[in-house]
Amino acid sequence: MNKQEMIIFDYGHTLLYELDWNSERGNRALFAHIAKNPNGVTVEEYAKVCSEVFGRIEEIRKTHNCNISARVGHKIIDSLLNIGFSLTLIERETVFWTAAAKGAVMP
Numbered sequence: 741m742n743k744q745e746m747i748i749f750d751y752g753h754t755l756l757y758e759l760d761w762n763s764e765r766g767n768r769a770l771f772a773h774i775a776k777n778p779n780g781v782t783v784e785e786y787a788k789v790c791s792e793v794f795g796r797i798e799e800i801r802k803t804h805n806c807n808i809s810a811r812v813g814h815k816i817i818d819s820l821l822n823i824g825f826s827l828t829l830i831e832r833e834t835v836f837w838t839a840a841a842k843g844a845v846m847p
Contacts, residue, residue: 754846755846756844756846757844757845758841758842759841759842759843760841761840761841762841763790763791763840764787766835766836766839766840766841767786767790768783768839769835769836769838769840770825770827770832770835770836771783771786773826773827773832774823774825774826775825775826776822776824776825777823777824778822779821779822779823781823786817789817789820790813793813793816793817793820797812797813810829810833811829811833815829
């Protein structure tokens, strides 16, 4: 009998149900940790660029069946807006998702 070395599960809507998804809440929570913002980018401008960049990433994923990580998306956004955060990229994902969606165990 072969023993499985690894099982990979998808997070969203597989392990956890994302209740009350709200990207605005996530962006506002994240923006509270901005450390570099020489051009005075607002949270609304930040959210608009995030939506555009991650929308394009989603198009690429669907069209070419490949995944571009959120960390790459955030690096692109930071570069486009010339902003920086006091958090690591992994910490940023945690802050965003904690605020954007309450996780509940799937039935």
